[in-house]
Amino acid sequence: MKKLLIAALALTALVACDKKESDKNLHLSGKVEGLKQGKLYIQHIVDTSLVTLDSITVEGDSNFKSELQISEPEMLYLTLNRGVSKSIDNVLPFFAEPGTMTIETTLKEFYAKAKITGSKNxxxxxxxxxxxxxxxxxxxxxxxxxxxxxxxxxxxxxxxxxxxxxxxxxxxxxxxxxxxxxxxxxxxxxxxxxxxxxxxxxxxxxxxxxxxxxxxxxxxxxxxxxxxxxxxxxxxxxxx
Structure with missing residues (x-):
């Protein structure tokens, strides 16, 4: 009986997690080739200020993922914090829309080499x-x-x-x-x-x-x- 109860609780937790994940309608993944350590921010403009929707810490793995909830297609910005670097090539605008999107780019040419798929806009x-x-x-x-x-x-x-x-x-x-x-x-x-x-x-x-x-x-x-x-x-x- 105890095992059945634990299994039921585990199943309930799993369903709850699935439900929580399904609440997000933008599934974003990508890779910043050459980035071993740093931080990525996904931002949008509210009034005239950039507001962070999600932050991703990169430690060793240049791949990243983010789950977001957006009400409609909107211009978002993938911003790279290079740490001590003085590069101005740190902001990548992309027109997001609900669904699955991928962003692949490089640390050296963050904006210029970006390939973005999954959004008609x-x-x-x-x-x-x-x-x-x-x-x-x-x-x-x-x-x-x-x-x-x-x-x-x-x-x-x-x-x-x-x-x-x-x-x-x-x-x-x-x-x-x-x-x-x-x-x-x-x-x-x-x-x-x-x-x-x-x-x-x-x-x-x-x-x-x-x-x-x-x-x-x-x-x-x-x-x-x-x-x-x-x-x-x-x-x-x-x-x-």
Missing amino acids: NDLYSDFMKIRMRYNDEQNKTLSLSLLAKKVNNAQKLDSLNQRADKLTVRNYLDAINFAVNNGKHEVAPYIALTEIHDANIKYLDTIQKSMSPEVAKSKYGKQLTTFIAERKKLEQTQN
Whole structure:
């Protein structure tokens, strides 16, 4: 009888553990190659501050796991505490969504070498950032040439390069707007509008808002975009 009671209690505890684990809807695992000792933090932004959702101590094993509960797709940040290192490559943003996700990266190139799977929103965000990086490279090249033209006092060349920079900026904004409109069924669309092109003409932000699916419109970033547009319209009306 005593053995049966112990077995029943053990089974109850096991079921309770399973239930507790099932309460978490984001199952995150990964590896930071080369990391033997340190600490990883999974964080999100609340108001304007980074708030830690989970912390993981790494001692000898570069693999890590985390179980989180998120109400909807959201941009999270995997932050690495390198200890005495002065590296600024310590923060890896990733667009999390309920389900199973993996993050594989390296200690040496924590951000640049990251491979993230398991999130459609993150796949789309990664595609967008590749486009954005190409524009940034072009803008940096144009700026370097402009500085050289200014140094040698070549006004004609400088004017041409300034026009090129302006055109790149317009194309950059238009591509971001089109990307958000074409992906209105995903939460990454309002996120891009808020973080990358918040100062675009209000009519373009309106277009992005109208392209959002009902589900996305009700999401965290969908609501934030709707509020932001309303506040900008009110501000612009008072200034006119």
